[in-house]
Amino acid sequence: MTEDLPLAGLKIIDCGSFIAAPVAATVLADFGADVVKIEPPSGEPYRRDDPTVGIPPSDHPYNYIVDNRSKRAITLDLKAEAGQKVLHRMLADADVFVTNAPFPARERLKVRYQDMKDLYPRLIYASVTAYGETGPEADRTGFDSTALWARTGLMDLCKPAPDSAPTRSLPGMGDHPTAISMVAAIMTALYRRERTGKGGEVATNLMANGLWWNAIWNQAALCGADVQGRPPREAADNPMHNLYACADGRWFHMVMITKPDRFKAVAHAIGLDHLADDPRFQDIASRKAHAPALIDAFDAVFRTKTWPEWKAIFTENRFTFGEIGTVNDIAGDVQMRESGAIIPHPEPEKAGAALTVSSPFWLTDVEKRPPAMSPALGEHNDDVLAELGFSTADTQALRDGGAFG
Numbered sequence: 566m567t568e569d570l571p572l573a574g575l576k577i578i579d580c581g582s583f584i585a586a587p588v589a590a591t592v593l594a595d596f597g598a599d600v601v602k603i604e605p606p607s608g609e610p611y612r613r614d615d616p617t618v619g620i621p622p623s624d625h626p627y628n629y630i631v632d633n634r635s636k637r638a639i640t641l642d643l644k645a646e647a648g649q650k651v652l653h654r655m656l657a658d659a660d661v662f663v664t665n666a667p668f669p670a671r672e673r674l675k676v677r678y679q680d681m682k683d684l685y686p687r688l689i690y691a692s693v694t695a696y697g698e699t700g701p702e703a704d705r706t707g708f709d710s711t712a713l714w715a716r717t718g719l720m721d722l723c724k725p726a727p728d729s730a731p732t733r734s735l736p737g738m739g740d741h742p743t744a745i746s747m748v749a750a751i752m753t754a755l756y757r758r759e760r761t762g763k764g765g766e767v768a769t770n771l772m773a774n775g776l777w778w779n780a781i782w783n784q785a786a787l788c789g790a791d792v793q794g795r796p797p798r799e800a801a802d803n804p805m806h807n808l809y810a811c812a813d814g815r816w817f818h819m820v821m822i823t824k825p826d827r828f829k830a831v832a833h834a835i836g837l838d839h840l841a842d843d844p845r846f847q848d849i850a851s852r853k854a855h856a857p858a859l860i861d862a863f864d865a866v867f868r869t870k871t872w873p874e875w876k877a878i879f880t881e882n883r884f885t886f887g888e889i890g891t892v893n894d895i896a897g898d899v900q901m902r903e904s905g906a907i908i909p910h911p912e913p914e915k916a917g918a919a920l921t922v923s924s925p926f927w928l929t930d931v932e933k934r935p936p937a938m939s940p941a942l943g944e945h946n947d948d949v950l951a952e953l954g955f956s957t958a959d960t961q962a963l964r965d966g967g968a969f970g
Contacts, residue, residue: 567934570597575755577601577661579636580676582609584740585709585771586665586693587633589747592924593661594635595933601655601949602638606970608942620736625917628737629939634921638940639949640969643674647966652676654953656685661751665693668704678766689754690766693747697770709739709771717775722782727794743774745925804852804859805831808889815872816889819863819879827884828852834882835866835875896920911935943969 567573575598579590587602594600604612612629620628641648656662664676671677678690692698695707696716707716714720714734723732750767758764776783786792801807805821805828821827832841840846840862845855852859867875872888879886890898901907905923913919915938923933946969950960963969 567597570934571928571931573597575599575661576659577663578603578655578659580662580664580666581693582665583611583708584632584737585743585747586663586691587611588741588744589691589693589751590636590661590663591632591634592744592748593751595924595936596928596931597934598661600636601945602633602636602940603641603643603652603655604638604942606640606642606943608640612942623917626939627917630916631922632737633939634936635934636940637945637949638943639946640943642967642970643676645967647963647968649675650966651950651953651955651963651968653684654955655949656681656688658953659685659688660755661689661691663691663693663747663751667706668694682764682766686764687758687762688764689751689758690764691747691751691754692766692768693743694768694770696772698768707771709737709743709775710734712771713739713743713775713778716772717779718783719775719779722779722792722794724794726797739771739774739778742778743769743771746774746777799860800857801860802853802856803849804856804863807860807863809863809867811870811872811875812868813871817872817875818887818889820885820887822885830882831884834878834884835863836869837862837866908933908936912938 572593575593577590577593577598577600579587579600579602581587581590590598590600590602611632612626639651641651643649643652662676662681664671666674666676668677678692681688681690694703695712696702696705710733715731720731720734724730725732746769747767750769754765754767782792796802798808803822805819808816808818810816821831828846829841832838832846840859844851846852846859870878876886876888895901895907898907902920905927906925907920908923910916910918910921921936927933947960950963955963
């Protein structure tokens, strides 16, 4: 039951759009928080099926289903005085206000932190931006593809070869981890409020998350190291840490780096006994010096068996590896289901799928809230207004005053 969840009773106002900020609220809802999403009367842009965003077409709004589950939704025109009246009635009882609106929009709509902090001193104001709260580019708009992936060097460093074009990201790929950063910030602020009684503003941004994703390489550059782009697979420095294709066309990633003396075990296990004692491959330095020859040998042998056959051999020998999965593998992945990373959706006909992606952390012995369908536009207007104490006559007056557009 929702009332038994750890965040039951916590009231969240989701005044964000697209992905990072709303998903932070979604994760809080997974653990029992009551999240009310505020949208303009026309709905937020993420609801619309826009073919320009590069996501696969579907009869089901899968992006909205996974990113806005288990919320209630109301429409408000925050440019209208009547809309502001409803907002402030909500804020009076809210614990957290989440937004990623651009700063000029926040000022126009009177939803800046300074618009709220003195009126609601216990409120946690959670702000997500592209490039940070301060600095010459604080007002600059951006998506995860621009601020997180491109700006921080990830797009450059992840390309398959130094002379390749930069590697494009997938829509929302950086937003979901950034949302988890915001969840951590919110929970930290709530803990502080528990101790001090004071609310406050918390913030994260896409650029900072991109830097943190790649903190090791970024720190290398800050320390003056010569950070080079990765060579192509065929010229990798370490054949024991590389990608290989199998007879069935599936690829895997071999990562045998923690125990350098494991080369002989690998050679014997995969049928390259004649190389086990080859002086060219006996230590890291010699394998690096003769990497192309060993990569060629690995390429040839790995193409002799299918991936399931190699997986069985690697598993039996406790080698470290990773299959290169595809999104079409996910529904049948037993480990993903058994670990709770993929969970049943209680309304498969509406959702268009029997399974959905869970938020990526758990509390032992706590069942998350079963995912509810994302709300329709303005679906809970009447319910929320009634909870806020607005009578039928009040609601009509708000409607006449343009609160709902």
